[in-house]
Structure formats: structure tokens, C-alpha cells
Amino acid sequence: MLTLPFDKPPSNQTSSPFKTSWATNQLVKSVKPEPGRALEESEREDEERDGEEEEEEEEVQEQSGGLTTRGSYKKKPNHARLDRVRLRRIEANARERNRMHGLNNALDSLRKVVPCYSKTQKLSKIETLRLAKNYIWTLSEILRTGKRPDLLTFVQTLCKGLSQPTTNLVASCLQLNGRSFMSEPGGESFSLYPAYHHHHGPEVVGSSTADSGRPLRPFGSFSGPYEALYDSPSPDCSSSLDSGALSPPLNFNGIFSLKHEEPVGYRSCHYGLRYCSISQRSSADLGPYDIHLRGQFYPVQDKLNKPFHN
């Protein structure tokens, strides 16, 4: 839920609880002090609020061009200075807003490359970070060992520490039934590869439908390079983005894919494998599982899959 960027000041931010916060109050105060209260006194309080009050309090001020009765120069209520302080605060707020927008943009980018992305049902910030962490860890393990876990284990690992709703979401993305792999309550840790040997089996496989309504497809082996590609290209994935349905960016059999902003015409292969790579060929070479990253295509699946063809 991003709000307006900084260059579009939220003029009618009715939701802001700070419409009447002190910055605003100061502006009001400076113009219209409370009745029966000297403007100077009001502004002196402003000074105190800034932590810069350093006056001898008993000094009754007979203000005359900043001169006290003792003749010493008293700190003159400095409108320009107060205005500067207020302006700094307002600018700092704007910068902070901008900074948070940048942070949120980065989070949105992250949401698009973790294995569960939906424009309408966004992962929360914390869940996005957790999922990303699990995703990185899983991919690292895959690279390190050169082996692929089964889908169940893969999803289990991805969902480690995630909330049940998010787990269901991820499971739905991967066309798993979320309940079927929540076998370790309380976020108890489990190992990616040991579980690989334990979770092949009918307890998860194909006995029900995933949340998406599509039939689950058996999985658990990797005899073919695309065996675990579920109904690829997905019949309904072409509209998944528009409809707000979950559009899994991850192709498990291909280990992972990066789902960045897709150009029109490329939506029909959400289940396709997209890798980031160094090599680049012409778009004429593109197959359905070529890389699409930042508007470029990188057909290097074979290269990246090599470690798994053993």
C-alpha cells in the first residue's frame, strides 16, 4: 500500500494522525497564539521544545528590540529561526516519507522475485523478507549440493517460519495444498535434504486440489527435465496477473525463475523458466523457458541445469 510519492504531496491525507501535530500547531501558534497568552511566551515554549531554551527564567522581559531591563541582550524571539526549524522538520518528514517509499519500492521488487507473487494479495513486509531469506537459503543449498529436493521439501523450506496464510499462499503458488506439508508446527526446523528422502509419497501427492482449484500433480521425482512443470504453460496463468490470481514465478523443476515485470505477450508462460545469465542470444532463439530478466532474454537453462543432470 504505497502512498503518494514525495513529488505528490499528500495534501488531503485524512489518514494522517499528525495533521494537527505540533508542526502544524506551531504554524497555527505562530499566527494565532492562545488567548491571554503572549505570543512571546508561546514562542519561548517552542524554543524549549527544540531543546534550545537557555534563558534565566526569572528575567522579566521588557522587550524592546531584544533588550532586557538589565540591558543585556536577551534571546529575541526569532521568527525566522523558528520558521527555519519548522521548515527543517517538514523537509525531514518529506525525506523520511520518501525514504520509506524507496524502501517499499525495494520490497515490492523483492516480492516480485520471491516464489510467490500476487499483485492483489501482497505478502506483508515481514513475510516477504522471511520468504526471501528462505528462498536464498534454498537456492544456495541447491547450488552447493548440486541436487534438487522434491517439491514438498522445497516448499517446506521456503515456508519455514512463515505464517499459515503465507504458507498457504506459497503452497497455492506452487499448487500444493498448504496443509499437507505443515507437518512441523511451531516453525521447527527441518533439513532440506534429509527430508528429501522422507516426503516422497502419497500424503501430499495429487490427492486433492490446490487452492487454485487445479488438480495437483504428482511430484517427487526428477526423471525428466520438465516433469514437474505443472500444466505448463498454465491455462489460466495468462490472466493471473490481471485477475489478481496468484502467479507463481517459480518453476520448481527449473529450480527457480525470476519474475520481473513482464512485457505484454510474455504472460502466457508464467511457469516458464527464467534465469539470470551472462550469455545472451537473439530473441529468435527464445523458447518458452528462456530467461526473461530486465527486458532481456537469456536462454541458458541448459547451462544452469547442468549440475542437476547427473
Place this chain on the structure above:
DNA sequence: TAGGCCATCTGGTCCT
């Protein structure tokens, strides 16, 4: 209605 999530404001701290 409670709880989760979020945006925003705010003041403090650190750094340049």
C-alpha cells in the same frame, strides 16, 4: 471488535 499491517510523524543518534 480485536489484531495485524501499514503510513506517517517525530525525536534521537550518527555521520559527513
Place this chain on the structure above:
DNA sequence: AGGACCAGATGGCCTA
């Protein structure tokens, strides 16, 4: 001095 970063506080929105 001013900007970046951070965490606390607060209130709005949404959902179960």
C-alpha cells in the same frame, strides 16, 4: 548544520 537512519507512537484500514 543538515541528511540518513532508526525506533517509538499513533491512528487508519482491513479481515477473521
